[in-house]
Amino acid sequence: MAEQTTSFVDEAGERITAARERVDSEISRIQKEMTARRKKIEKDITRNRKNIEKQARKQVKQLEKGIRKSDVVKALEGWRGQAEGLLEDTFEGLLGTFQIASKSDVKKIDRKLSKLTKRLKEIERTRQTNGAARPPAATPQA
Numbered sequence: 001m002a003e004q005t006t007s008f009v010d011e012a013g014e015r016i017t018a019a020r021e022r023v024d025s026e027i028s029r030i031q032k033e034m035t036a037r038r039k040k041i042e043k044d045i046t047r048n049r050k051n052i053e054k055q056a057r058k059q060v061k062q063l064e065k066g067i068r069k070s071d072v073v074k075a076l077e078g079w080r081g082q083a084e085g086l087l088e089d090t091f092e093g094l095l096g097t098f099q100i101a102s103k104s105d106v107k108k109i110d111r112k113l114s115k116l117t118k119r120l121k122e123i124e125r126t127r128q129t130n131g132a133a134r135p136p137a138a139t140p141q142a
Helices: 002-069 071-097 103-129
Strands: none
Touching: 002 071
């Protein structure tokens, strides 16, 4: 009877070991399958996201074109130009009233001053190369 009990226990142990191995292999198979599914889903999501972004960019461009072509935007741009012109004229008037040179006036003066400086340097160079003597120093009169 002891032999039967040990053989029954041994047989049960073998069954449990075989069942555990089957479960382990099934779990491993399921894990691999789930990993493959996860990777496929991630790839699909990335592809879909890129497609959606591309379509969104395309739609935004179309909307921008449509908005730029609309009469309202054209009118607003015209008004903005008029407002800028009025502001510039008003600002120029204020500068004139307070006798302050505008930026464009300062630029003109700077350009003229640069030209005059260049001409003066050229005159000095030609005087030096021609050997022209410097004018005599003024003698103090006693």
